[in-house]
Amino acid sequence: MSPRPGAGLQLSALLAHAANGGLRPVAGPAEAVFDDVSVEAGEPDLAADGTRMLAVLTTAPPVESWQRDALLRRVRDRGFAALALPGAAELDAGTRRLADRLGLALLHVARPIELARACWMLLEARDALTLGQVRKVAGSFEYSAADLGDLLAHLAANLGYGVALVDAAGTVQEAGDHLDPDLHAAIDFGPWIDIARTERSAAASVRVDSPTRAGLRLAIFGDGLGEAQLHSLAVTAEIAMPAVAARILIDEVAAVNDVAVSSALLRDFMDLRGTPDTEVERRMLERGWRTAGYHLGFRIVGRSRIDPFPLVRTVAGELGSIDAETHVTTAGRGVTGWLTFPVPPDARQLAGYVEALRELHLQTRRSFNIATGVGSLRSGADGLGRTLAEAADAARLAGSRSRTTWFLPIEGLGAEQLLLSWTESDTFVPAASALLAPLMARGPELLQTLTAYLDHESAIAATADALSLHRNTVSTRIQRAQELLGLDLDDPDTRLAVHLACRALKA
Structure with a gap:
């Protein structure tokens, strides 16, 4: 390759490249910068002046230790900053220590020609690098995705980088890797395209053009990414974004339909008031709603006007942290949910579940102006209806009680529960x-x-x-x-x- 002074290919960027021939460090400096690459079968054919260059050999190192040490010295004497060759991972400890003393980055590469091609892309053919990433995005769409998470997983697997859907509050969904909170904090949510960096990692992100979810960005991220890679990933994110936005809309339409069905089923169940109905029981079992066992109901209502669907989506996400079988759906101007247990929890465990619902309430209040009521532990189908009715009673009272942070378990009402029972139920x-x-x-x-x-x-x-x-x-x-x-x-x-x-x- 012809030298490109000042362009600079960082070793970390080469290690982060998905198609680098299986490159991995063995010894020597953890970082180096290359202006060019010399690819040859043996050391005698390498460039005479290897200053700020990477030497890539396609043949394995010599067998004898003294010959290997001599190879490293000759490569370093020519000025090379790094040496990559097959079998470097098997070199003995003495040879590795020599690389450390010489300041020569010693690298193992399984496929030297693939490494050479990666160097060419990163140094001289950035458009080819971008085109390669775009083709991988296209390959991600060859197989239908079950949902948004599945689509992000396809993208991450094909690109070889982490992919995340983020908003200003945090990571909404991710695949392939975990987005570091510090990197998320570095993302600018204002511009159409943004390049964010921390000391260790970087991300290219683009604003998601979604009619239903404002403030989202699609981010592609990884460790040690160089400028060429970030530039190509920014374009890649732009290409992938419309498919992600479409998948969000498809999933939300499906979710709205599902919530409408579950909400209607819950209404049918509550209207029975404990009267057995085999058809309703069958529909509940099909949704995984077991009436057998023990139930703890909760009700969340808006203290001001709210949209129940975003609320139920948030609550469903928070319920994942509770170690119990949980269900939630919209009901009127709020959401209704419950926890189901095969055996009754003891007093200490029950208090823990109520405290978990309190934490869910506090987390949800960060985004919604709500009040939450919790019923008492009840058993069977009739008990499920009763605990949900109690939760609704408690939620109505919680809406006017700032001293309880608008969270109220029915068990804490005492005599006041009688007034609710008189006006709202048959108990x-x-x-x-x-x-x-x-x-x-x-x-x-x-x-x-x-x-x-x-x-x-x-x-x-x-x-x-x-x-x-x-x-x-x-x-x-x-x-x-x-x-x-x-x-x-x-x-x-x-x-x-x-x-x-x-x-x-x-x-």
């Missing part, structure tokens, strides 16, 4: 019985006195007259009732809930 009497059970266990006197006390607007004298009791007796019983219930009857909401419960049991 008021069992809930009332559960609340007043400590009084009922002590006989009828405490419950009768409390009921009369609340009927007479919390007036001791009026209650005493109605029950023909002494005022001190009424005061003592009311104080004892509050202690057993663990409630403060001076709170208006609590007083109303207990009053409704007393009336329900009296009826």
Whole structure:
């Protein structure tokens, strides 16, 4: 090849090239810069002046150690910065130490001619390099992709570099390699094409022209990439982007249709209110929704106007971090989901799952103005319906409770749950019985006195007259009732809930 002063081919860029003949470092400096390459069968035929050049030999090194050492010295004496040859990986430790002392980058190459072609592309034929990458992109489209992730995997496999779909918040999807957070932070999301670098890696990215997802970029990245490679990868990203944008749209249409089907199925199930229906049960099993086992429902609603589909997509992504069988779909102006367990989790495990849902809520709140409610652990098909109804009740209350960061488990509602049960469900009497059970266990006197006390607007004298009791007796019983219930009857909401419960049991 004819020298191209100042162009400079970095060793790291050559190592990062996908078709470099199986090149890998053996000894010597980790980095070198080449202006030219000399490719010959043996050392005597190499260029006389090898300053800032890479020597590539197509034959294996000599057998004897002293002959190998002599070969390295002669190559270095000609000024070569690096030597690549087949079998270099098998050279002994002494020869490797000599390469280190000489400052000669010693490289193993399985296919020297392929390495020579890569050097030619990177030094003198950048258009050919770009054309080669574009052909690989075209090859990625020869096989149909199941989804966006599959398409990115095809691109990464054919190009030999990492491929990622990113937005300003982070990596949306990636294949082939992991995009380093520092490299992501270096990407400029403003221009159409951007070249980003860190000390170790670099990426070429292009804005994704998607009608449904704003702020996305398609990035192709790798370690040690040189200017020629980044230039070709920028063009490659432009060529691949329309197919990626189309795949995003196809997947989103399919996802919207799927969510619509699952949302309708959930509505049909909730409308049954525990009544068995073999057709609905069959449809649920086809979606992987098991009604057997134990369920913990949650409901997420917007505290302002939101689009449920982006919300369900975000929530579905966050659910992946929870170690349980999870399901979620849209429902009305929010999303409804649940966790299913084959055996009931113990109290500690259950608290952990509720805390995981709290973390999901906090993560989702970064993008959506939401409130979240969590039901109680229930079993079977009827239990699934009940925990989802409880979660909906809790979500409605959570929307007005900033002190809970708009997250509320139903188990933490206490007496207030009775009001919800009264107005929203058919479970008021069992809930009332559960609340007043400590009084009922002590006989009828405490419950009768409390009921009369609340009927007479919390007036001791009026209650005493109605029950023909002494005022001190009424005061003592009311104080004892509050202690057993663990409630403060001076709170208006609590007083109303207990009053409704007393009336329900009296009826």
